[in-house]
Each structure stands twice: as structure tokens, then as C-alpha cells.
Amino acid sequence: MSETFDDFYDAVVEFSRLLRDVRVPVSMTELVDATLAIEAISPVDREQLRVALFSTMVKNESHRKVFNTVFDIFFSRRSNFFEADDSPDRDQSESGEGMSFGDQVDLDGLREMMIEALKGGDAQQLARLVRIAVARYAGIERGRSVSGVYYSYRTLKQLNLDAIYAALRPEEGVQLSSVAKVIANDKVEDLVSSLKDSLEDEIRRILVEDRGATAVAKTIKPTLPQDLDFISASRDEIEKIRHAIGPLASKLRARISGRARRAKRSQLDFRKTFRESLRYGGVPIEMHLRKRRPSKPEIFVIADISGSVASFARFALQLVYALSENFSKVRAFVFIDAIDEVTDFFSQSSSIEEAIRLINTEAKVVHLDGHTDYGHALEQFSSRYLDDLTKKSTILILGDARNNYHASRAELMAEMRRRSRGLYFLNPEPANYWNSGDSIVRDYQKYADRVVECRNLRQLEVFIDSLT
Amino acid sequence: MSISDSSYLATIDAVEEGLRGVDYLPSREIATTVFLANRLAKPILVEGPAGTGKTELAKAISRLLSRELVRLQCYEGLDDAKAIYEWNYSKQLLRIQSAKNGDDDLSWSGVRGDIFTAEFLLERPLLHAISGADPKVLLVDEVDRVEVETEALFLEVLSDFQVTIPEFGTIKAASMPLVILTSNNTRELSEALKRRCLFLYLGYPSREREKDILTMKVPGLTESLAKEISDYVAFLRGIDLKKSPSVSESIDWALTLISLGAPTLDNDVVRSTINVLLKYQGDIDKAIAKLA
Numbered sequence: 031m032s033e034t035f036d037d038f039y040d041a042v043v044e045f046s047r048l049l050r051d052v053r054v055p056v057s058m059t060e061l062v063d064a065t066l067a068i069e070a071i072s073p074v075d076r077e078q079l080r081v082a083l084f085s086t087m088v089k090n091e092s093h094r095k096v097f098n099t100v101f102d103i104f105f106s107r108r109s110n111f112f113e114a115d116d117s118p119d120r121d122q123s124e125s126g127e128g129m130s131f132g133d134q135v136d137l138d139g140l141r142e143m144m145i146e147a148l149k150g151g152d153a154q155q156l157a158r159l160v161r162i163a164v165a166r167y168a169g170i171e172r173g174r175s176v177s178g179v180y181y182s183y184r185t186l187k188q189l190n191l192d193a194i195y196a197a198l199r200p201e202e203g204v205q206l207s208s209v210a211k212v213i214a215n216d217k218v219e220d221l222v223s224s225l226k227d228s229l230e231d232e233i234r235r236i237l238v239e240d241r242g243a244t245a246v247a248k249t250i251k252p253t254l255p256q257d258l259d260f261i262s263a264s265r266d267e268i269e270k271i272r273h274a275i276g277p278l279a280s281k282l283r284a285r286i287s288g289r290a291r292r293a294k295r296s297q298l299d300f301r302k303t304f305r306e307s308l309r310y311g312g313v314p315i316e317m318h319l320r321k322r323r324p325s326k327p328e329i330f331v332i333a334d335i336s337g338s339v340a341s342f343a344r345f346a347l348q349l350v351y352a353l354s355e356n357f358s359k360v361r362a363f364v365f366i367d368a369i370d371e372v373t374d375f376f377s378q379s380s381s382i383e384e385a386i387r388l389i390n391t392e393a394k395v396v397h398l399d400g401h402t403d404y405g406h407a408l409e410q411f412s413s414r415y416l417d418d419l420t421k422k423s424t425i426l427i428l429g430d431a432r433n434n435y436h437a438s439r440a441e442l443m444a445e446m447r448r449r450s451r452g453l454y455f456l457n458p459e460p461a462n463y464w465n466s467g468d469s470i471v472r473d474y475q476k477y478a479d480r481v482v483e484c485r486n487l488r489q490l491e492v493f494i495d496s497l498t
Numbered sequence: 499m500s501i502s503d504s505s506y507l508a509t510i511d512a513v514e515e516g517l518r519g520v521d522y523l524p525s526r527e528i529a530t531t532v533f534l535a536n537r538l539a540k541p542i543l544v545e546g547p548a549g550t551g552k553t554e555l556a557k558a559i560s561r562l563l564s565r566e567l568v569r570l571q572c573y574e575g576l577d578d579a580k581a582i583y584e585w586n587y588s589k590q591l592l593r594i595q596s597a598k599n600g601d602d603d604l605s606w607s608g609v610r611g612d613i614f615t616a617e618f619l620l621e622r623p624l625l626h627a628i629s630g631a632d633p634k635v636l637l638v639d640e641v642d643r644v645e646v647e648t649e650a651l652f653l654e655v656l657s658d659f660q661v662t663i664p665e666f667g668t669i670k671a672a673s674m675p676l677v678i679l680t681s682n683n684t685r686e687l688s689e690a691l692k693r694r695c696l697f698l699y700l701g702y703p704s705r706e707r708e709k710d711i712l713t714m715k716v717p718g719l720t721e722s723l724a725k726e727i728s729d730y731v732a733f734l735r736g737i738d739l740k741k742s743p744s745v746s747e748s749i750d751w752a753l754t755l756i757s758l759g760a761p762t763l764d765n766d767v768v769r770s771t772i773n774v775l776l777k778y779q780g781d782i783d784k785a786i787a788k789l790a
Contacts, residue, residue, distance in 0.1 A: 057689075057693055063538060066538050070533070082534060084697070086534075086696060091546075207763075207764045208789045209765055213733055216736060277683055280684045281685050315587070317587070383738070
């Protein structure tokens, strides 16, 4: 056993390197803990190894998916670390017996058997069938540096995913209450995703066998939610981002209200302490501290929701939504070439989707041609809402400052800054594109406390941390 | 250097079985992490949504090992005087006052040596957890509620199992506590704290495990109804709700269904009892709409 431990140490060190490559931070002490944990467990059990490494190296749930991907590649079933495995003996199936069994069934038969295996929850059988399907339909070309997404797509297309869905759903004739129907449909999703997982697992196994774990891990490069780019993020990715916003919003609250700093220790209330001490013959036995008043900060969020920043706008609205759950007073404004207050849309709607739908249909954000005009938006904001700004208000402007060559009206922003506690401009564009073309970051930079590049959650977090 | 030699923590299987014996159904991951925490003498940082059994895990471990559970509830503004120790200021003053009147030793060194002794020390949870001969289970609940600066207070206790009191010296743990920290993840904890802990995420359980939890916690619940409940709750967690139903809420729901005598889930039953499961009107409307 002791020789294999050395192999495991090396493997774990290499594994931690791969994790760092995808920006999951693993510190030296954590690495040491991981090796200690391996000594305590039986590392040839793959699931024990997974928990041991996860609990020691990863301290953030949002990293789990990425961790699992890297783990599955690196400690793939193929690797010689694991003695007993829950999947059927591979050599046997590859040496001919399994394949000849595969040769006998046609595509429809294979699909039938897969559906049976899914319904019956027979993981072994499913793995066997998936192996046949991948061998036949994925068309894997050895030696190519690809991530395998295409192979999985190709196999699923051959298998006809729609037919699988249809077969798994409850039959039409059967009378079911709608609760039962809802439950059944939900389960179908679970089953299909287990099929997809099994498929990806197999493709990954072949890729690893072909090119080695490290090389495959480098091509796949999974992305953490906090590194997803707001501008290019897909709808699904924006959803992932959404789940990570909540904690950031409450952090922002802590920073802006400055509670963290003031909470340390309040001042001695000398008068009261002295007066009370008279009861004990002038000995100040009980100390009295001054009570602090909680501050009630207000946030004004002004978001550009024009087409050029559509994905970012979705993120911006999610941020507003998260903020409104954390601050007692959040006012939200959106603009393209006209500005409208949308605070009520958020408070009325029960979900972010509904709020976004209301904003898209009902907010009056178009004045002339629907091309972004920061100047006109600022003008309208100043004439309608300037008096609402106080020294408790913090203004966040979210947008790319691309103004289609309209006037910037930066002097209005100066006045907004003067009346408020702080004004920050979060820009989703990379900083080296600023001030090129119709970008007028320069004009606003003079009056905003800061213009910050904010392309992903990591940068947003850095910004929040820098607020004091 | 493991924390306890108790046979309950000797193997992963033993942990799993032991926890089940004290009415806590652990997943394999939970059992493995608890086992490792004991072996590596490290605290466990438990994260996850509310009502998934984070605090319950600490209680179950204390029941399993028959150890006292020391609980430190965190809140904004928690300081060392509330968390670790405090000098009993009034008692110290009284000591000085009484020395004035009586014939006690009133020399400087006498009084100084006297008022900074254990007699005048008020033990708070962290100090209490490491003092005394019987080992304890320390639960630091909702650690994300304290400010980042305050987290530093915990570090010495968590990694070295000791407390340093300037007037006194360092108090080493007489017995090693098993430490559980819980967090609702309302803010990111400091790297220093996370580095010292094993991480365990308690998300919503799988359908299978939730069904087992329900049958364990709700006497008289039939297997088939437990299955329906866990399936339906799993479905609700999949749709976008303001607040997804927690495990404790699904247990409440099962209890409600039992007391109503509902043998199976149907639309009417769900409609009339869903308020046990969901706490926002918007969420309820959404769930009902999916039934139509």
C-alpha cells in the first residue's frame, strides 16, 4: 500500500496545479491537509477521495462544478489508482464480448435498452450502453485537442433525444392528477441529465486515455461563475451569476453603511457612568457606553439597458434586485435615451423575471431614436430627481459610456456627485477600449469618485472591497 | 492527532451508523467529512441554505459522543468579551473595596496578583469549550454574521486550541473540542478562517435521502407518501422561487398531511396546505400555477 501513497501525493500536487489553472485557489496549507486526509481515508475509493480533496482544498460551493470536472478528468475511472470500480469490467467489454453484444442491437434497440436502464435506475447497464453508443456514434478522432462537447452533441443527436424524452414521460392514456404529472415531468429532466452525465463521463474517459489527464484538463478549462464575462455571457451563464450576486449585495451594504468599522466599540458615556457610580459610593462599577444610531444608506442605481450592453443590463437588473433585498432604500432607474424610474417594478414583482419583463414592456426609456444618450438621461434625472439626493445617497451608474456622439452633459454629473455621498461608475467594457470611438469615459471620470472596469463578479467584488 | 478515540468516529461507516443511531441521516459526504475532521483535528465549516440541518449536525455529534454542546451564536457586534472571556470588572472592584475596609493584603503586588486570577475571569463559550477535563463539541453558529475583523478572534482557538490572555498567559486546551462552524454564506468568510477548516456544503438532500429523513422524523408516514412529498419538494426547489422549501419545512408539511389524514398528494391537498411549505405569496401563486 505504501508505494501507492507516493503516487497519490504526486497526483494530488499535480491535481492542485490544475485547480489553480482554473483559478480555484489552493493554498500550501490546504495542500498539506489534503495529503493528510488521504492518509486517513482509503484513497482507492474514488468517492472518499473526492470528498477528502474537496473538503480540504475547496472552500466555496460555487467551485464544486469546476472541481468535479477537473476531478473526473484527472482521477478518471481509467486511471490505475482505483482498484474496484462500480462500472463493469472494462477490459472484458472491450476485448470483444461487449462489442459483439453491441453489434447485435440496432440504434432503436439501443435506445430502447437505454430507456429501460434509465427507468430502472440501472447505472451499470446504462454505462455499458453509453459506451457502445459513444463507440458507434461519437466519431472520436484520436489525437485532436478538443473538449468533447461536439462528440457528446453528435451522439445525442443520433440517439434522438426527443424520442428519449417522449418515452420517459408518463403515457398519455393514464389518468394522473396534475401533481403527479408535475412530479413525473420533473423526474424526466433528472433522468435525461443523468444520461448526459454518463455520456460526458465516457467521452472524457476516452479523451483522457488518448491524450492524458493534464492535457485534457487544459483544453476543457471550465470557468468559475465569478470569471464569466457579463457582456458575452449566455442567458444560462447569467443565471449562474445571479446565484452569486446575493452575498455580494449584502457585502456592499456592509461597506456602504460602514457598519463594519463602527461596530467595534462605542464610546464611553461618561455622564451616565458617573451618575450611576454614585450608587456605589463613587466607584464606577457599571460602565455605560453611548448608543449608536444605525445609518440608513440609500442607493440610487442608474443602469444603461441599451442593446449594446444587453447581457450586462440583465446582470445590472439582477444586481438591483439583490440590492433591494438588502437595503431598505434602493431606487432604480433605467435609460436608453430617456430615463425612467423602475423602483416600483421591482417591489411589485415577485421574481426577477417578472421585474425584467415589466421593465422591458413598460419603462419609458426611448425618447427619440432609441440610441443611447447619457446626456439626455442625465438631464432628465437632474430635472426630476436631483432634489431627492442627500448625503446619505450613494449613486451607482452601470453602463459602457458609449454615447453615440451625443453631448455628455458631464456637468450634471458633477452636481449629482456634489449632493450625494458617493458616485461610482461601473463599466463592463475592458479598460483599454475606454475613450475609443464614441466612449466618453474621460468626461465622467472627472466627476465620478471612480470609474471601475466591471466585467465579471470577481471585479465587482474587488470594487466592493475597495469601498471603505 | 485525532480529537477523539471514540469508536463512533473510528471509520466512516461507524460515523454513518452512529449518526443514524442518534436520529441524524448523514449522506456519505457528511460522514466522510466528520470522520476527517476528527482525524485531522480540524474544525468543519458547514455552509448551505437555511433549514438543511447545519446546526442539527452539531447537536447530533454531541449526542453521539455524549459530549456537552457549547454554542456560540454569532451576531453583528460580537466581541472578545462575549466570545472568549471577560474580566469580572465589578467583582474586581469589590475585591479592592473590601480590601480597603478589611485587613487583607493591600500591597500593589498582592492585589494585582489577586484580581487577575481565574476567580475573576468570566468564561465565555470559546474559552469554556477548551477548558475543563471533559471534551466538548463547540458550535459557532452563523459565523458569517460577525464582521471580518471579529473572525480573527476565532483563529487562535480553531487552529491551536488555545486562548491567550495578556494578564494571565496562554491557556491550552485541557481537552480538544470538536468544532463546527455554520454559515449561511451572506458574506465571504476570510481566507484565514477558511484555510483552517474542512469545508462541508449541506445543500438540499437528494430525493432518496429526503424520503429517508421524512420516514425517520415523521412517525406514521407511509413509504409512498414520503416518496411523493420528496419528489414534489424536489420539483419546487427546481423552479425559481424567492425561498425554496427547506428540509424542516418538508417535515412540517409531512406532519400536516399526516394530521389531515391525506393518503396521497392531489391537487386539493397541495392547494390547501402549500402554505406550510412556501412562505411568500408570490411563490405560492407560482407553484399553484404549475398545477393547472
